[in-house]
Amino acid sequence: MRIGEIIQELELWAPPALQESYDNSGLIVGSRDWETDGVLVALDCLESVVDEAITKNIHLIVAHHPIVFGGLKRFNGSSYIERVVMKAIKHDVAIYAIHTNLDNVLWGVNAKIMELLGIQNHSILSPMKGALKKFQVYVPVASVASLEAAVFNAGGGKVSAYEECSFKTEGVGSFKGTEGTTPVIGKVGEREFVEEAKLEFIVPAFAQRAVEKAARTAHPYEEMAYEWLAVENVATQYGAGAVGELAQEMKFDAFLALVKKAFGTTIKYTPAVKETVKRVAVCGGSGSFLLGAAKGSGADVFITADYKYHQFFDADGSLSIFDVGHFESEQFTIDLIADRLSEKFPKFAVLKTEVNTNPIQYY
Ligand SMILES: [Zn+2]
Incomplete structure (x- = not known):
């Protein structure tokens, strides 16, 4: 192959x-x-x-x-x-x-750790900023379906686990081609009015160029009218770490034993802040940069690796840090x-x- x-x-x-x-x-x-x-x-x-x-x-x-x-x-x-x-x-x-591209997807490194620990329905601990864009494009009504197909094929129109998402409004577009243009509809030097649709899509930022290229290819006009807009939406599928809940609340010591067995290693940890564990944050590999997010997520335990002595103090009564080792966490x-x-x-x-x-x- x-x-x-x-x-x-x-x-x-x-x-x-x-x-x-x-x-x-x-x-x-x-x-x-x-x-x-x-x-x-x-x-x-x-x-x-x-x-x-x-x-x-x-x-x-x-x-x-x-x-x-x-x-x-x-x-x-x-x-x-x-x-x-x-x-x-x-x-x-x-x-x-x-590497970090597999850390930064909902179905990546941390999903595997969650599966191992029996944690279901996890979400991204620290969603990536600026990971989503909005694409708006104006197209003659007859070309709506082919343009949508092109955008979807190039990775646009995805909202969390939903695909082929779009929004359409219809209206009238106008243009006048100047000398040197070859308009598909109308004549050079004459203002033209066309029944058009405005299509809107959410697009992952990494697919921006591919979507634009595909839309240009599918669009019938010589010049495609479009806009890229910045959006503040949280990217639920892209970002670092993961957080989720155990099906059943567990005693702290029992959870410690479960983690030890799952990773097959010794654990460096800070003491329990609660008797039981329900909500768990994880980050395979070096994850100390996510401690704030782990605390903010309401996790009882944060499982990661590469913690230094002084960093363990940062647990500060909010949660318990488990350092399971870098290789072990990612094995x-x-x-x-x-x-x-x-x-x-x-x-x-x-x-x-x-x-x-x-x-x-x-x-
Ligand atoms: Zn690593």
Whole structure:
């Protein structure tokens, strides 16, 4: 299969435009035109994972963490990052990273953690700002259906879990083409009046360009009349962290035991502020930046990783912080990605790495 086909599917699921500014998600090594007989999924793309891909004759690694974050100036193998890149290129192994864009969707990294803990109907803890736009376009009445179809196909007209959402009002549009124009309706130099419809759509910001391009292609006029508007709507599907409720309230100690078992690790935590746990906020990986949002959400517990000593004091009697470890909190992201690819490409070999890439050991 062409690597590009697999990437296209991943990017529909977790659009790369949703990644954080510091991130480097996307195709890091290789070409979309390369072919592969399988895909190897990992949390970290270490040299040992590239070796595994070579041994298994796989030419695409999909990893959560990008192996390259900053610029590389030399390729002489003096760092583990350079060695990974050199070896991957030498053996035609492509490396694709799906990192904070998979953190920032409702069905991503945190959804998997919620599933693991038996928390249903979770929502985004800190919705992304400016993630939605409004598109208004004016079109002759006869072209309404084709224009709507074009916008929907390009990812517009989505409101939470609803698709193909639009609003239409009809009226009369007017225009006069000047010299050099070729109006589809009317004559150059004469003002024309046409029965038109104004169509309105909510569009995810990452789909803005695609929607505009598709609308232009579908629109019959030489010049499309349209507006993009900023909206303040909360993007319920895009943003960091997640919050939800346990089906049944649990005693704090019982919940602690449940989390320990689920993640298979030791937990660093701040004491209970309540005897029971019902509402739980999570953020796979380094999530201390979401503490304010977790407190604001009314969570009893905030499960995340990479907490420093002084940051634990910030719990400050509002909730209990559980630090379960970075690798541990994200370990099920491998299943999340592999399951998605297996579902979309059922006849294709989707393998999970056999290498434990956690750099930390516990004594
Ligand atoms: Zn991470």
